[in-house]
Amino acid sequence: MAKTPPNLLLDAEAISRAESLGLAARYIVEGYMAGEHKSPFRGFAIEFTQHREYVPGDDIRHLDWKVLGRTDRYYLKQYEQETNYVAHLLVDGSESMKYGSGSISKLHYAKMIAAVLCYVILHQRDAVSLGVFDEKLQTYVPRTGNLQSMHNILSLLAGFNPTRQTNIGQVLHEMAGQIRRRGIAVLISDLFDDEQQVLDGIQHLRFGGHEVIVFHVLDPFELEFPFNGLVEFEGLEQSPKLLTRPREIRKSYLREFDAFRARLREGCERQNCHYTMINTATPLHEVISGYLAFRRKTSAR
């Protein structure tokens, strides 16, 4: 897959609509109150947490000069409670996300969602971390509250190319173990995995007190299965080829697919998660603004 130019991931209309709606935390997240009291303004906090190696784009004000002086290595000092809340965006980068019946693939759509959400969250001075995964977390942008990190996030998203199968449950479990402070986990995926394992992963996150938002990205052809004649289907994730007449099994396929979505929706709702099914044929701004408006309406402030 050709590498996507980073600036194409930010949809101007989606951003303009999303900015006005914002993304508010539905549950009490640690540090929320501090945010309410305008502290800390510049994003550095009270409690040192750990060192992290410098990556281009990081604010050099947080460089640990002492470490640099002693070891000649660039390390940043990280502090807890430097933002109001942290949104952890997880983008499915497995091979199944490469599929797209039209001009846009599911992965591209997922990247755009992630980019817009990152921008909106950073713009309202909350923090985000971003991970792209398949069987495991492949690339990761650590927690940042600086809007200037957007360039870094976009580059990482644009540069990612899927090569492996997916294991969403495993990744969610790992994330649940890594995130210490409660925040918002946003899962953007086609969820073509064992749905029970996916739901178990979500449950693990929820158990850690995180709010979980699921964006279920699907192609219109996956939703409608509009094929005719004799068709050989070649799987993206190393499935054997299948030769069949799709028109004659359409009802059966749609039945199975709808049941899959229903199980996911019910599982998410059971765990009080927002489940949003996204058809990639729908313009991105409608999807983002629709969800944020729904969220604004239903959030208990």
Added chain:
Amino acid sequence: MLLGISAVSIPIIIHLLNKRKFQRVIWAAMRFLKISVEQNQRRLQIEDLLLLLIRCAMLALLAVALARPAIKAATAGMFGQARVTAVLLLDNSASMSATDGVKSRFEKGKEAAESALASLPLGSSAAVILASDIADGLIPEPTIDMNLARKAVREARLSDRSSDLLPAVRGAMDVLGRHTSLRKEIFLITDGQALAWRNFQPIQRIVDQSKADVRTHLILIDAPQENNLAVTELRMTSGLPAVGRPLRFEAQVSNFGSSAASDVRVTLHIDEDPPSDEAVIDSIDPGSSKSVGLTGKLRGPGFHSATASIAADRVPADDFRTIAIRAIESVKVLLVDGDPGREARDSETFFLRYALAPVSRSEASDYFVKVNTIGAAEFDGVKLDDYDAVFVANVTDFSDAALESISGYLRHGGGLVIFPGSNMQASFYNEKLGKKWRFLPAQFVGPFGDASQDERFFTLQDKDFTHPIARLWSDPASGSPASAHFFRAYELKATDSAATTRPEGDEVGEPRTVLRFADTPKNGELAGKPAVMERSWGMGRVVQFASTADTAWNDLPTRTPGVYLPLLDRVMGAVVRRQDEGLNVRVGERFVRQMPGELIGRDAIITPPRHPADQPKDARKIEASPRTRMATLAYDQTNRSGAYDVSITAEPPVRLAFAAEPDPMESSLQTIAPEQRKTLGESAHVVSWTGAGAGAEFAAEVEKERIGTEFWMSLAIAALVLAAAETFLSQWFSESK
């Protein structure tokens, strides 16, 4: 059929090819697709197999139906009786006119034909063809309209044609060959006359070779006739049919029966007049013929008919015979004298003049032959078209203009008679009149003999007179040309043997010998050589003599005036009546007559003999002959014997007549030999038709043979049902489940 059945492989091939022809899609949601396919795979396979089987079965049924299969078993009655494609051949030759006093053979034949039609199963088709010496298709191609076929049989008319069943049998086989049908049958209804089977071997071979495919029913009308007298010939023996002068006719009566006929009265009618003459033949032995002389007069100029008839017997068609004659009011003859001599008696044409007009000077003006004599020097200035015949005697040579004039004269129907003599330049004649213009039927070779002595001479033949001019002397009572002495004569060496056409378009006829020298050693170099020859040239005729017209080289005029006069009379008749030769044709032959060019494009109304007044007459357009630029009337529907009247719509109207004479052999009622009948029985179903009562028996016999039927329609319906089922199922199967 094998080719058709191989079409069954088409759906299988299409099925296999379709399996190779599919769309490729890269797909993410394979998990759900796999489940759906697993759930439906078996059902799809069964549906595929079912559709494939239906398509194969449909094509197989169609292939078998197109091959028109048939069951040849008695149990096949459930499909109905096999349809038959039949051809009815009904003999309508003259012999079918024979009657037993109540019904003619032809009427019985019609009854048999109707029974044959009635025996055909529902849905059959039949053609109706009249068989004589030709095949005349009343319904040339089989029709399923049996009412039409029955109507054609009922309205069929007898002809006076001869019998030869070969053309009809061949035609019937051709008709059936163009049709595909389980059962093909020929019903050949004839009287079993031996003449009709003159081509027995070819007919038997055709019937035998086709017997696997075509069943032939030979229905022989059983009406034996033992006696039959027929007028088998009628001819005018007088030279010229002059108006108002007694004309001699000769009628021949033949006895085709098995017992002698006695006191046979023969009458002669001119036109529709009462009998002009009659004669009685004392006795005619079985199988022999006798001729009788009769006299009649033509009352006016124009066309007449002469009919000789005998008392009606059981075969009425041959009890009379008619010929057509054109009466001549006057004949103008030009004599060209090459050696006039000092006195009239020395003239080269002296005897000719008196022979052609044998009357005294006082009667000459009233006599129908007008003779004009000129010298050779005057020939160039004469308008030849004013004369009916030109006699050239001992003329040395001709100018080129004279030869040109002769050619034009002959082209339009003139007659030229040439006598040699001592003045004649034989080499000029051979070169110019022979090789260049081809007027002469023979080259002059010689001359032979010496005219100055009496001892050594040549004589003419005394028997075997075949040419119509000389046939008169077949009867010894008419005298014998052999009495005359020829002291000097040329040898006539025929120029070319076959009829040809000159580059200028003139038809030159075959040279024919009229009289020849007797083939005796005494005749020396002229033994057996022609003495008189003739040929047609254009519309005219040329007669060439080997010796002189006077007594310079022979004593024919003085020793045998009884031969000389009729010879010249008949020679004149032959050259003058050249145009009328075609007036009498055989029944079935084409009548053709050349007429003046102003009649081109006119309509000719033709009334056949004994034509009912309420029936429409035949009409023909008079065409232009491309070669002679003359008007040509052609008519080929000469199926009845007798005189045909022709009326041409011109101003003033032109009337002419011609006659059709039946084949004398048709009068012979000898039937097919028992062994031939037996041979035919091996390849055909032979039935004797005794009368109307035979119909039911015949029908039962024929129907018993018709075992088996076609069932292609049932197969075609089954294929259609399968096609409908295939359409419905393929639609239903393709619906999403």
